Amino acid sequence: MSNAVGQGAANPGASPPASSGYAAKPSSRAQAGAIEQCGAIQITNLDFFYGETQALRGVTLKAPAKRATALIGPSGCGKSTLLRVLNRMYDMYPNERATGEVEMDGCDILGPDVDLNLLRWRIGMVFQEPTPFPMSIYDNVAFGPRFLENLSEGEMDERVQETLLRAALWNEVKDRLSEQANSISIGQQQRLCIARALAARPEVILLDEPTSALDPLSSLKIEMLIADLKQNVTILIVTHNMEQARRCADEVAFFYLGEMVESGPTAQMFEAPLRERTRNYFAGKFG
Numbered sequence: 001m002s003n004a005v006g007q008g009a010a011n012p013g014a015s016p017p018a019s020s021g022y023a024a025k026p027s028s029r030a031q032a033g034a035i036e037q038c039g040a041i042q043i044t045n046l047d048f049f050y051g052e053t054q055a056l057r058g059v060t061l062k063a064p065a066k067r068a069t070a071l072i073g074p075s076g077c078g079k080s081t082l083l084r085v086l087n088r089m090y091d092m093y094p095n096e097r098a099t100g101e102v103e104m105d106g107c108d109i110l111g112p113d114v115d116l117n118l119l120r121w122r123i124g125m126v127f128q129e130p131t132p133f134p135m136s137i138y139d140n141v142a143f144g145p146r147f148l149e150n151l152s153e154g155e156m157d158e159r160v161q162e163t164l165l166r167a168a169l170w171n172e173v174k175d176r177l178s179e180q181a182n183s184i185s186i187g188q189q190q191r192l193c194i195a196r197a198l199a200a201r202p203e204v205i206l207l208d209e210p211t212s213a214l215d216p217l218s219s220l221k222i223e224m225l226i227a228d229l230k231q232n233v234t235i236l237i238v239t240h241n242m243e244q245a246r247r248c249a250d251e252v253a254f255f256y257l258g259e260m261v262e263s264g265p266t267a268q269m270f271e272a273p274l275r276e277r278t279r280n281y282f283a284g285k286f287g
């Protein structure tokens with residue numbers, strides 16, 4: 001395999017900074033004996049504001065490492081906002097702010113010294129509509145490793161192949177790696193976006209309604225992929241599809257009007273929710 005597009009793709013060429021408020025390297029985590037906890041997220045008393053509009057109110061939630069946590073609730077209750085906080089996307093918008101605490105493996109994600117480029121590779125995000133970069137399939141997958149690591153050409157080829165295999169896309173694109181990413185189907189593009197996030201070997205992947213733009217077969221492939229990935233990566237998924245939450249998630253958190261009403265193991269949440277508002281939502285009394 002070779003990268004037919006060569007080095008033509010965007011390559012920031014930057015190494016991660018030597019010190020970062022957040023960025024513990026795998027080796028230092030191993031030294032700290034915390035390797036088993038990679039990707040555990042603890043959110044405590046989180047408020048979020050779009051200008052004067054408060055979108056999250058005192059949210060406290062734990063997303064366990066290497067599990068899938070589904071965020072559910074009616075439209076506008078703050079699910080996507082929470083994902084935007086976790087990789088500090090809101091930092092790009094001056095009138096948006098978060099207060100409270102968000103920690104990953106004990107490191108403060110909201111702190112002022114966090115290297116945001118690095119954070120966004122460690123906590124990757126996939127959106128409702130596939131967002132492949134305007135470059136080849138190969139270069140999409142190689143984008144993160146080129147930013148984060150100094151891999152040889154052979155090592156990069158191996159990383160791309162290994163990642164596309166994990167994303168269950170290799171067999172479909174192995175002869176088309178130099179083609180533009182937008183030449184493949186929408187469902188394949190979404191798996192490519194997941195592969196692009198995975199190639200950087202993240203601790204966490206955030207999925208914001210990842211199948212809502214896809215046909216049923218493509219959705220099924222993504223769900224199967226989630227089941228496989230969560231053995232190694234913490235997943236937070238926003239979904240309006242209750243059956244998808246039931247199939248994919250180990251934990252479910254129900255949001256309403258910016259508050260986290262209730263969370264727990266998926267079976268308990270579906271079969272015996274504690275709060276009346278959660279019961280009413282599951283019963284379809286409001287949407």
Ligand SMILES: Nc1ncnc2c1ncn2[C@@H]1O[C@H](COP(=O)(O)OP(=O)(O)OP(=O)(O)O)[C@@H](O)[C@H]1O
Nearest residue numbers: 050053054055073074075076077078079080081082
């Ligand atoms: N850019 C913005 N400026 C102002 N308010 C916003 C902005 N984006 C979202 N909001 C508001 O923040 C609240 C939470 O929105 P958010 O998109 O997080 O909800 P959601 O639960 O993900 O909804 P949906 O399921 O429809 O995607 C809503 O009241 C929304 O109107």
